[in-house]
Amino acid sequence: MMTPTPSHRRPRHAASSGFTLVEILVVIMIIGILMGIAIPAISNALSNATTGAQRLEINALDQAVKAYEAKYGDFPPDGSSEAVLQRHMRKLFPRMAEPDATLLKLLTDDETGNTLGDFSGVAMDRAEALVFFLGGFSKDIQHPLTGPGGPIELVSGGTPTDITDYQYNATRDNAFFDFDTERLTINRVSQTSPLLSNDETLMDVVNNAHGGNDILPAYRAVAGDDAPLVYFDSRTYGVIATISGVNTYNGYLASPVGGVRPYKSGQAIDPPSGTTYGSEKAAFDAVKFQNPNTFQIISPGSDLLFGKLVSIDSTNTAALPVHFTEQGVPMWPDEDATSPAGLVFTNADVGSQGFQDSQWGGGENINAHLDNVTNFTESSLGNGLE
Numbered sequence: 001m002m003t004p005t006p007s008h009r010r011p012r013h014a015a016s017s018g019f020t021l022v023e024i025l026v027v028i029m030i031i032g033i034l035m036g037i038a039i040p041a042i043s044n045a046l047s048n049a050t051t052g053a054q055r056l057e058i059n060a061l062d063q064a065v066k067a068y069e070a071k072y073g074d075f076p077p078d079g080s081s082e083a084v085l086q087r088h089m090r091k092l093f094p095r096m097a098e099p100d101a102t103l104l105k106l107l108t109d110d111e112t113g114n115t116l117g118d119f120s121g122v123a124m125d126r127a128e129a130l131v132f133f134l135g136g137f138s139k140d141i142q143h144p145l146t147g148p149g150g151p152i153e154l155v156s157g158g159t160p161t162d163i164t165d166y167q168y169n170a171t172r173d174n175a176f177f178d179f180d181t182e183r184l185t186i187n188r189v190s191q192t193s194p195l196l197s198n199d200e201t202l203m204d205v206v207n208n209a210h211g212g213n214d215i216l217p218a219y220r221a222v223a224g225d226d227a228p229l230v231y232f233d234s235r236t237y238g239v240i241a242t243i244s245g246v247n248t249y250n251g252y253l254a255s256p257v258g259g260v261r262p263y264k265s266g267q268a269i270d271p272p273s274g275t276t277y278g279s280e281k282a283a284f285d286a287v288k289f290q291n292p293n294t295f296q297i298i299s300p301g302s303d304l305l306f307g308k309l310v311s312i313d314s315t316n317t318a319a320l321p322v323h324f325t326e327q328g329v330p331m332w333p334d335e336d337a338t339s340p341a342g343l344v345f346t347n348a349d350v351g352s353q354g355f356q357d358s359q360w361g362g363g364e365n366i367n368a369h370l371d372n373v374t375n376f377t378e379s380s381l382g383n384g385l386e
Contacts, residue, residue: 051380054221054299054373061229061297062375064134064177071176075295076133078233079108079124080240080250089144097142099161103152104145106163112212113164121240123211126252127199127218127228130297131184136174149173152215155194167194168215183220185228202226203254227257227304232296237262237289239281247280249321251309258365259309260298263374263381265290266325268340276336280320284333287343290326290376301371301380307355308365312345324369326377327385328354356385 019027069075072092077084089096089104102116108124111117124132132151140147146154149172158165168186185199197217200206203226206213218228230252241248253259268287277283290296300306312332313319322330322345330345337343355369370382377384 051302051371051373054301055379058229058297058299058373058375061130061134061177065231065295065297068134068176075233075235076129076231078126078231078236078250078295079129079132080121080126080233080236082108082119082121084233084235085124093137093141093144095142096144100143100145102161103163103166107211107214107216110209112208112214114162117208120209120211121248121250122205122209123214124216125210125218126230126232126250128197128216129233130229130231131179131217131219134175134177135179136172136176139173163215165194166215167196168217170195179219180223183223184217185220185226186217199226199228203256205254221299221304225304227300227306230260230298230306232262232298234289234291234293234295237292237296238284246318251321252306253309257300257304258306258368260300260306260369260372261309261321261323262296263290263298263376264288264323264325264331265292266327266329268331268343270340271338274338276338277334279335280333283335283337283343286333286340287323287325287331290374295375297375299373301368301373303368303371305365305368306372307367307369308360310345310360310366312347324355326381328356328369328381330354356382 065075074088074091077088079085085104085108093100105116105119106114108119109117110120110123135151136149137144138147138150140150144150145152146160146166149169151169151172152166153169154160155165155167168184170181170184170186185197185202186195187198188195196213196215198213199216199218200210200213221227221229232250236250238249239247240250249261251259251261265288271277271282271286277286298306307324310322310324310330311317311319312322320332320334322332324330331343332345334343355366358367360366370385371380373380
């Protein structure tokens, strides 16, 4: 029997296991769509997490300030007024002795070192005051600043009357809030150098009026960034100094993080008898502040920018200030206004939505107010807007 001759068949090619160009493009397109959905969601989640963390910390700081008031019968000053600061410290420590009394003046004047100059409302700024007062004083009632556990301590071998021989005390007693030392603006130039604050360097405001690189640290809003938390005392929400008839209004300003003033509530009163308000003070007082009798604590939010300080004339530093309400409405003390509506600041550069609008002076940092977190809002300012 003959074996059949195998037929000669055309060889088959193995089926391809790769993707066609069309399939690859479809996959890329799907990935792109998913990323377009996911990235904003992730960004929003991170922003909300940051806002939530700052909200919790501001709540804790709010309770700490109230605990301070419960103990001492007075809210902490914010460092903007010499009269308020000195009156407060004399009330707390009527037996304060040298060198503490003089050192307190040196910490808040417009000179560095032991040269005693004039009081400066920014030598202990709105961020530094929060740490100074809530960090705790020494139990030594005669030396609350320099005694054991006080806010400043003498460097070994230093002279008690020489402020340049003092450093920040990182192990303070009687604290009302547990400040994370990693977030305080303190460091040493070398291992043998004193422990000082570098917030002026970080905020680019190293000058005598701000205390130079001094002993007073600020507290960063988040780890890894320099933007601080700030505090405003209701006694000094408004005018903090009058020089040559020109009023200076309270606020915090540092170019890397912008600026902020205490926020107003939007509740305004009519001028007397339907006339004009008649004076800058009357017009200013016509619009009430948030927390009018206590204090405001403000965080720069997830963007770590406060916003922008606005005046009615951006070219004139002595011009009347604009204060935002919680809803973002810009208000200014126009003594010639005949109604609360006349206190709303408008000009060609201003849009209709207050700090929600990007038209202010080129839009620089104005809508940064939106994610600011405060102790009078449940979340960020922007989340409270309709």
